[in-house]
Structure formats: C-alpha cells, structure tokens
Amino acid sequence: MIWVAVINYVAWFIFIFISMVWILTLLQNRENVEISSKRRRKLPSVSVLIPAYNEERNIKNTIKSIFSIDYPKHLLEIIVVNDGSTDKTKKIITQMKKQYKLKIINNHTNMGKAHSLNRALKVARGELVACMDADSIVESAIIRKMIPYLDDPKVASVTPSLKVWKTRNFLERMQHAEYILNVFLRKMLSFIDAIHVTPGVFSIYRKNVLLDIGGFDEGNLTEDMEIALKIHDAGYMIENNMHANSYTLCPRNWKDLSKQRIRWYRGALNNYSKYRHMLFNKRYGNLGMFFLPANVLAVGAIIIVFFTMALNYMGAAATSLWRGHLVGWDIMLLLGIFDIEAFTATLFSTPFLLGILGLIVGAYVLYTSFSLAEGGVKSHKPTYILYLLIFPLVMMVFWILAFIHEVAGIKKKW
Known part of the structure; x- marks a missing residue:
C-alpha cells in the first residue's frame, strides 16, 4: 500500500x-565540548535536596556521596525528605544525622517526588539548589565543574552527565548504552539551547528562578521534563557539562523497565500537550x-x-x-x-x-x-x-x- x-x-x-x-x-562545536576551565572567584552556597521513598538500600551511599563532594562544607546544605517511607529509610537517615550535618523533613504519607522537592525548596538556604535522587551517587568535583555555566545570568539550570551505576546484566548494559547516547545528545542540545529535561540526578538550579516560576509540578509524572520546559517558557536557558559525572541505578528486569518507561512516556505526552504553545513558536528558538x-x-x-x-x-x-x-x-x-x-x-x-x-x-x-x-x-x-x-x-x-x-x-x- x-x-x-x-x-x-x-x-x-x-x-x-x-x-x-x-x-x-x-562538528560545529567540537572545541566547546570539553570542561570549562573557568573558576569562580566567589563560590555560591548550594542546597542539595534529596527526596527519598523506601530507599533503605541506597540512601546511605547517596548521602555519603554528597558529603564526599569537593566543596566548602560551610557552603553546602543537605536536606533529606523522607516521603512517608514504610521501610527503614527514616531510621537510617536519623542515624546518619548523628554523623553528618543533615536537615530532615518527614512527610507523614507518600506525597510524591515533586511535593517533597517543593517542601525542601521552601526551607533551602542556598543560592543554588541541586536535586538528587536517593538511589544515585556523584563524583567529587561535580559542583565545581557545573557552576561556571551559571556565570551567565540567562542560565537558570545546569545538567550533569548521567550514567548507569553498576551494570550487572544484559539489560542494564543496554541501558548503559542508552544513557551514554543521552550524555552526547544532551550536550548537543545545549549548543542549540534545546535541553528539554533536567535529570533528577544532580541538576543544579538557581533557587530564585525555581521559586519565581512556582517550583515543581506536583501532579506531573515527569517533573524533571516539566520544570525544564517551564524554565524555557520563562525565558531562561539550560546548560550542560558532559564531564560532570553522576550515576544512577537502572531497572534490572523488563518488568521494572516497562513500568519506568511507560511513566516517562506518559509524562512526556502530558508535557507535550501542556506546553503545546511552544511548538513552532519562534520565541523558543530551536526548542x-x-x-x-x-x-x-x-x-x-x-x-x-x-x-x-x-x-x-x-x-x-x-x-x-x-x-x-x-x-x-x-x-x-x-x-x-x-x-x-x-x-x-x-x-x-x-x-x-x-x-x-x-x-x-x-x-x-x-x-x-x-x-x-x-x-x-x-x-x-x-x-x-x-x-x-x-x-x-x-x-x-x-x-x-x-x-x-x-x-x-x-x-x-x-
């Protein structure tokens, strides 16, 4: 036919x-792919927001990873939101507070990631905020690599290089390839000012911009995509450093992968509909x-x-x-x-x-x-x-x- x-x-x-x-x-931007060599004279304060729901297996490694970051500790604030966990998450973070300087917020019921981020955002003291999934880790130099991009007042967010942490089987190795491909694509998108997702594993934002645009959409399945489109809608840019490494666990079996991707793609469909006014609109440039x-x-x-x-x-x-x-x-x-x-x-x-x-x-x-x-x-x-x-x-x-x-x-x- x-x-x-x-x-x-x-x-x-x-x-x-x-x-x-x-x-x-x-080919056009090959020389601009490498890490920015600029160093800020004055380092900004950074609040790291970690929403956690039933993360007893991972939350300890995540918190240790944050406290291993090479950054002045007096400029670093860590806020963990226990989102109504029914496992030992609350007990673990309470014990870790004795060793590490943590702020803990407890939701009595599971309210969702976006709600938890918004609660933490309201009490965060940092000039910048970094959102961190509770099943992830980062390299020690990640903040120093990312913040130079924020010297440009038009930039509201910087995204890291997100890779798979621990590939133990065939499915995880295939996802590793997908994540590496996305590392490349996100950098290419930054060159044309069209990054449409700020990953939940240590994307950094200007706190005042997040507050001005109303924070994260609590009814959205993919709040990391929605907030990126909202940032563009407000007239700001999103940058990327493809050598600022963060790592996350990925689904180990097809059932979990199916659940994750259906959620992601349903969220994408909803966001395409919500921000349809951006389609074929010259105001938003290449995006x-x-x-x-x-x-x-x-x-x-x-x-x-x-x-x-x-x-x-x-x-x-x-x-x-x-x-x-x-x-x-x-x-x-x-x-x-x-x-x-x-x-x-x-x-x-x-x-x-x-x-x-x-x-x-x-x-x-x-x-x-x-x-x-x-x-x-x-x-x-x-x-x-x-x-x-x-x-x-x-x-x-x-x-x-x-x-x-x-x-x-x-x-x-x-």
Whole structure:
C-alpha cells in the first residue's frame, strides 16, 4: 500500500535527519565540548535536596556521596525528605544525622517526588539548589565543574552527565548504552539551547528562578521534563557539562523497565500537550521550531509505524499459514512456492536500504557518544550492537503502551 510506504519513508527521514543534525552540531562545536576551565572567584552556597521513598538500600551511599563532594562544607546544605517511607529509610537517615550535618523533613504519607522537592525548596538556604535522587551517587568535583555555566545570568539550570551505576546484566548494559547516547545528545542540545529535561540526578538550579516560576509540578509524572520546559517558557536557558559525572541505578528486569518507561512516556505526552504553545513558536528558538516539533512527529511516526508493521506482519503470517494449510505443511512444496523475486525485491527495497543507512548512522552516533563520554567503547561491544537492533523496537512498544494508557485513562502511577 502506498500510504504505508510513505509513512515508512517519513519515519526514516525524521530519524536520519535528526541524527545528521547532531553530527553537524558536534562538528560545529567540537572545541566547546570539553570542561570549562573557568573558576569562580566567589563560590555560591548550594542546597542539595534529596527526596527519598523506601530507599533503605541506597540512601546511605547517596548521602555519603554528597558529603564526599569537593566543596566548602560551610557552603553546602543537605536536606533529606523522607516521603512517608514504610521501610527503614527514616531510621537510617536519623542515624546518619548523628554523623553528618543533615536537615530532615518527614512527610507523614507518600506525597510524591515533586511535593517533597517543593517542601525542601521552601526551607533551602542556598543560592543554588541541586536535586538528587536517593538511589544515585556523584563524583567529587561535580559542583565545581557545573557552576561556571551559571556565570551567565540567562542560565537558570545546569545538567550533569548521567550514567548507569553498576551494570550487572544484559539489560542494564543496554541501558548503559542508552544513557551514554543521552550524555552526547544532551550536550548537543545545549549548543542549540534545546535541553528539554533536567535529570533528577544532580541538576543544579538557581533557587530564585525555581521559586519565581512556582517550583515543581506536583501532579506531573515527569517533573524533571516539566520544570525544564517551564524554565524555557520563562525565558531562561539550560546548560550542560558532559564531564560532570553522576550515576544512577537502572531497572534490572523488563518488568521494572516497562513500568519506568511507560511513566516517562506518559509524562512526556502530558508535557507535550501542556506546553503545546511552544511548538513552532519562534520565541523558543530551536526548542520550539525544531526539537519539540521533531519529537512530537517522531512519537506520531512511532505509533503509526508500529500499527502498520503489525498489520503487515499479521497479513504475511496469515498468508503463510494459509499456504501451509493448502499443501498440508509439506516443507518441499512450501519451498517450491517461495517467491524468491519478491524476497529479493524486499531485500533491496528503499525502506530496507533506509533501515541499513539508519543503522550505520546510529552506530556512528553511539560510537561518538562513547568516545566523548568515556574515551571509547571499552567492553561489551556485542551488547551495544544488539542495543541498536533491539532497544529501539522495545522502546517503540513502550511508547505504544504509554499511548494506550493515556487514551484509556488508566490511573497514573509513580
């Protein structure tokens, strides 16, 4: 069908076009990728906000990591919000307060991450605030690497390089590749002022800007994306240092990954709707005129391509089953009616060749990401090849499930 072919062409064009934009952006800004060498004469005070819900396994390492940061301790404030935990989180942070200078806020019930951040924001004394997930750690130089970008008064937030902490199985290694790719993409987005997510693992903000724009949206599934769009909406910029390393735990199994990604993608769909006034709006520069529209088109293409692929494969499967039934499942007869010309035509068709081109471009972008973020691909190379082949299809399924959840009005869960 012609319309199916057109949709496939459009989908591949979007992917290849966006990939080429990132490559050209890198070539244009290669000299600006490295760490800023500027050092502030006067260091600002920083409040680190750590919302924690049932994090008894991780909260101790997270707090120790924060207190290991190379930064004057009199300028560093740590606020931990126990968000109604039902495990030993409260007990652990209470014990750690005896050893470390902590401020503790207790929510009597689980109110959500955004609510906890807003509570901590109201009592924070720092000029800057850093939001820190309770299952994460950071390198000791992270603050010193990030704050020079805030010398520009137009910059309201700086994002770090977010990587996977401890890869123990095949799924976690594939996510590691995805996170490294995102390290590269976030830096490229900073060059065109289009960062649309400030990760929850140590993004730094100007406190006064957060207060002025109303803080975090407490009803949002992805508050880190919503706050980034809100910052852009208020006329500020978001920067990135791809060598300021933070690390987080990622889902260990497919069930947890599915839960996480459906939440992320439902949140993205909600935020695209909430900030639809930014689409094709010159006021928001490359974010409004290029990146957000491209993302929305990509999501639409994913949904349409998925259903067209499903229909095509179902039709092909039905035809094969019918042929098998007609010849009594005789293998030799089935081979005799195999259409080699149709197979060859498919193999060398434009959509197939576009797929090969897309795979090559994707491999180059991923290799470049590893080179910039980690000095090259040091191990697990076969896993990363499989990532290019498998993970995009898996993410496509999660986008479809998120779309179905939204259309069906299924209750949103953190």
